[in-house]
Amino acid sequence: MSYELRDHTADVxxxxxxxxxxxxxxxxADGLTAASAESVPATGGDRFDVEVTAESREALLFDYLDRLIYERDVRLVLPADHRCAVVEPNEAAREGDSADPDAWRLAAGARGVPLDAVAAREIKAVTYSEMALERRGDGWYAYVVFDV
Structure with a gap:
């Protein structure tokens, strides 16, 4: 797993x-953290969990990143050290999840680093602009633009 920050006109x-x-x-999500702060302390901050449900893979990624920005604003923390589990719609149906068998689900956790412990720049929002999410060979690829 890896990420790179890319310059984008007035955004990142x-x-x-x-x-x-x-x-x-x-x-x-790690890329979102890196776009928000040049360095993040290796320790400190409490872990928190988020769950997201959406109608597609792309919507799930968008809603997850939007939720991380929301958590930053509400908790006054920079989400870091991300862990995720994604459940595809057909997997949910096989597991007997009757809430919405057609929904994509994400269960994730992050360490909330207090904003006063980092020199953070504000990421205003995630955008659908130029978003890409696709399978490539044996892995997955994504490109996401954030409004700064």
């Missing part, structure tokens, strides 16, 4: 890869 983009869809989502 994250280009990421992962062996699995879950690893890809975590890599994009």
């Amino acid at each position: 983009a994250v280009e990421a890869t992962g062996d699995t869809l879950a690893a890809l989502f975590a890599a994009v």
Whole structure:
């Protein structure tokens, strides 16, 4: 799993890869963290969990990143050290999840680094502008633009 920050006109983009869809989502979230602060303390901050449900893979990624930005604003923390699990619609149905068998689901966790412990720049929002999320060979690829 890896990510790179890319310059984008008046914004910042994250280009990421992962062996699995879950690893890809975590890599994009790590890219969001890196776009927000040049350095993040290796320790400190409490872990928190988020769950997201959406109608498609792309919507799931968008809603997950949007939720991380929301958590930053509400908790006054920079989400870091991301962990994700993604459940595809057919997997949910096989596991007997009757809430919405057609929904994509994500269960994730992050370490909330207090904003006063980092020199963070504000990422205003995630955008659908130029978003890409696709399988490439044996892995996954994503490109996401953030409004700064």
